[in-house]
Amino acid sequence: MTIEKESPISRITIKPEKCTVCRSCEIACSYHFKKEFNPKISQIKIIFDPKSADLRISQENGCDLCKNEKSPLCVKYCVRGALNAEKVE
Amino acid sequence: MDTYGWIGKFLRIDLSKNKITIDSSKKLLKRFIGGRGVGQWLLFDQVSPNTQALHPDNLLVFSSGVLTGTMAPASCRMSIDTKNVLTGGVLSSNVGGHFGPELKFAGFDFLVIQGSSDRPVFLDIKDEHAEIKDASHLWGRSTWETEDIVRKDQGDLSIRVASIGVAGENLAKPACVIVDRARAAGRGGCGAVLGSKKLKAIAVKGTQPINIAKPEKFMNEVEKIWNKIDSNKSVETRRSLGTRAALPFSNELGFMGVKNFQDDYWNPQKIKRVSQKQLNSNFEIRKLACFNCPIHCSHLYRIPQQTDSDLISEGFQLNVDWDFGGKIDITDGEALLKINTLCNQLGLDLDNSSAPIAWAFELYEKGIIGKNDTNGLDLIWGDADVVTTLLHKIAEREGLGKILAEGSLRASKIIGRGSEKYVSHIKGQDSIEALRSDKGWLLGCITSARGGGHLDGAFQTHKTPGAGEPDSYDSKAEKVFWFERFKAIVDMMGVCYFATVWSDKDLIGPDDFSRLFSTATGISMSGNDLMRTGQIVRNVEKGFNTLHAGFKRSDDYPPERFFKEPIVSGPNKDRILSKEGVDHMLDEYYALHGWDKETGWQTTKCLDELELNEVKEQLCSTKKLME
Ligand code: SF4
Ligand code: SF4
Ligand code: SF4
Numbered sequence: 038m039t040i041e042k043e044s045p046i047s048r049i050t051i052k053p054e055k056c057t058v059c060r061s062c063e064i065a066c067s068y069h070f071k072k073e074f075n076p077k078i079s080q081i082k083i084i085f086d087p088k089s090a091d092l093r094i095s096q097e098n099g100c101d102l103c104k105n106e107k108s109p110l111c112v113k114y115c116v117r118g119a120l121n122a123e124k125v126e
Numbered sequence: 127m128d129t130y131g132w133i134g135k136f137l138r139i140d141l142s143k144n145k146i147t148i149d150s151s152k153k154l155l156k157r158f159i160g161g162r163g164v165g166q167w168l169l170f171d172q173v174s175p176n177t178q179a180l181h182p183d184n185l186l187v188f189s190s191g192v193l194t195g196t197m198a199p200a201s202c203r204m205s206i207d208t209k210n211v212l213t214g215g216v217l218s219s220n221v222g223g224h225f226g227p228e229l230k231f232a233g234f235d236f237l238v239i240q241g242s243s244d245r246p247v248f249l250d251i252k253d254e255h256a257e258i259k260d261a262s263h264l265w266g267r268s269t270w271e272t273e274d275i276v277r278k279d280q281g282d283l284s285i286r287v288a289s290i291g292v293a294g295e296n297l298a299k300p301a302c303v304i305v306d307r308a309r310a311a312g313r314g315g316c317g318a319v320l321g322s323k324k325l326k327a328i329a330v331k332g333t334q335p336i337n338i339a340k341p342e343k344f345m346n347e348v349e350k351i352w353n354k355i356d357s358n359k360s361v362e363t364r365r366s367l368g369t370r371a372a373l374p375f376s377n378e379l380g381f382m383g384v385k386n387f388q389d390d391y392w393n394p395q396k397i398k399r400v401s402q403k404q405l406n407s408n409f410e411i412r413k414l415a416c417f418n419c420p421i422h423c424s425h426l427y428r429i430p431q432q433t434d435s436d437l438i439s440e441g442f443q444l445n446v447d448w449d450f451g452g453k454i455d456i457t458d459g460e461a462l463l464k465i466n467t468l469c470n471q472l473g474l475d476l477d478n479s480s481a482p483i484a485w486a487f488e489l490y491e492k493g494i495i496g497k498n499d500t501n502g503l504d505l506i507w508g509d510a511d512v513v514t515t516l517l518h519k520i521a522e523r524e525g526l527g528k529i530l531a532e533g534s535l536r537a538s539k540i541i542g543r544g545s546e547k548y549v550s551h552i553k554g555q556d557s558i559e560a561l562r563s564d565k566g567w568l569l570g571c572i573t574s575a576r577g578g579g580h581l582d583g584a585f586q587t588h589k590t591p592g593a594g595e596p597d598s599y600d601s602k603a604e605k606v607f608w609f610e611r612f613k614a615i616v617d618m619m620g621v622c623y624f625a626t627v628w629s630d631k632d633l634i635g636p637d638d639f640s641r642l643f644s645t646a647t648g649i650s651m652s653g654n655d656l657m658r659t660g661q662i663v664r665n666v667e668k669g670f671n672t673l674h675a676g677f678k679r680s681d682d683y684p685p686e687r688f689f690k691e692p693i694v695s696g697p698n699k700d701r702i703l704s705k706e707g708v709d710h711m712l713d714e715y716y717a718l719h720g721w722d723k724e725t726g727w728q729t730t731k732c733l734d735e736l737e738l739n740e741v742k743e744q745l746c747s748t749k750k751l752m753e
Contacts, residue, residue, distance in 0.1 A: 054412070055413075056412070057412070057413045057414055057415035057419075057422040058412075058414060058415065059415035059416070059417065059418055059419050059420070059422060060224070060417055060418060061197070061418045061419075061420070064195075064196070064197055064418060065197065067335070068197060068341070068345065071335070072338065072341040073335035073336060073337050073338065073341075074195055074196050074197060074335065074336040074338070075231065075333070075334065075335035075336065076231065077231070077332075077333035077334075077335075078335075084283060084284070085283070086283055087273075087306065087307050087438075088270075088274055088438070089438070090411060090412070090426060090428065090438045092412075114197070114352070114420075116356060116420040116422070117413065117422070
């Protein structure tokens, strides 16, 4: 699960159909920015409507692809592989 | 900012006075850590023994754990603690989903609710602020409608709602609280307590941070535990099939009660018919998890309906198979899914509503009740339509449902005619577990403070190292003594029990919790320190039960029928409980606790060791403390 060496990332790819709505990515992202847990400041957002089962995962403009982390934290804690890091070719 | 892990504040809501105050929780949290620990202490401290569960003076505590909302795996849990509607003793109910974390993001560790409103209200909590609002538009609605209306009115899909359905409004004793449509805080009737306070729902939304004392160290611990969970084989099974994966195996081990416990073995053909694989392939649209849970044991289903739109509903746990499969003999997976959905909508606890129904079916089979008693219904095993009708009737407290809504023990006193013989209860609450095969399971259920239930000291012998043979009465007491203290830790941390050594020996244990706790809060506590706090909480609950419900040793026994009727089929055929065996386990268990063997009560010595003066004094003044 851990990417051992730093590899430059070009973007995060999203597969909503795999998402379990666990929101681990949200709190992992808030940790990246402020070493706290707070979905509010997350740059990845899970928006789920339990009534219609519609789900949207949106990546906000503030995402810095986890600069200074070994690997993007949202990807690291997404056990279902709904989020993936695409490496620079 | 000097509080880490915890928020450090709580809300006190007095519904009689329409008053809300914000208070500091730091002192309390240091002693009782959070979740169930805090809830149980507040109940002991603030509810008088002669207060009835449905009286305004009963307290309701909604409490997140110290790790709830953090990156600690499966950190989704919240406890709902109140006086138990069925037993008159304690209740601690536990629920996952997303409500507990959101409460902390809103700036509170817990809520203490007292009094009762004279009109329907809901509590609206947003970022360090709370308001008591009119709920006349929500009263009479299902929990699903309630959640939808609250979110729609405020135009925010991310609001979390805990609510009661019509069952709670009508004070039906099997009523529960539902969170996120499908997550139930069951047993003990906490939904009826909300109903008695005219509190329809609590909505919560927050944007505040949870701070951590040593963030890097905490995340190192998280990563280690996360990897441990991610690579665990049993977790893999749970991910695809949930707790229902265990169904065939647990049937062979004798964990399936059949037809109201006339047997503890369900025909394997029937097990095949309700298999999870089939449900998944027919209806699953998504795997689903509670907040921050890498195990994601749940499933979202879409079931085409003949009439209006498709039914979209979260799938269910193994309990439903015990409750409505084995015990009532329903052999259709889709029907089970629909019953599960209906219970969630009505706000009915699956366990406590299925038990009196199963009991009534047996009475009908034996001719003790007839169509005169059942409002013309034919209670034939396996009939899901009749069960559906009865669930509505229980929630509405109408006809036979009004009697069944009392729980089977009280119902048997209303019906009489020898119906008591077929009741399975522990401390007055319906017992839902099959108890004749695994003696570790048995001892944990009979000694559980909330009146039965396998989520306190009970364990499954076959997956617990050093617990001996399932059928032997030896080596069980020490394990129950261990697991009940451990479960108290788990409930104070706010983590799901499924992520721990209770499920699989390689998952989260006391030392893992010690490291998570210490790095999160900056307060160092070893695994042993935490186990001691677990024991303290268990003793607070025990004291409450003695004072409020008058429980003693004689209340720690299994349902009578398991001493008289053996299992009739399957690999555990002929197993029956022996009084000597149960006594042997209880003697050992009380000795480990330092409780008195004759009465089952606490002693001065054990309470002194735990520095529980308050409990000691109250017991002493009522002459229920032993030397
Ligand atoms: S971590 Fe992955 S599975 Fe969980 S909510 Fe985020 S995207 Fe979905
Ligand atoms: S890559 Fe990093 S910054 Fe971007 S959304 Fe994921 S966790 Fe947040
Ligand atoms: S294991 Fe299942 S019930 Fe427990 S937190 Fe995870 S998803 Fe929820």
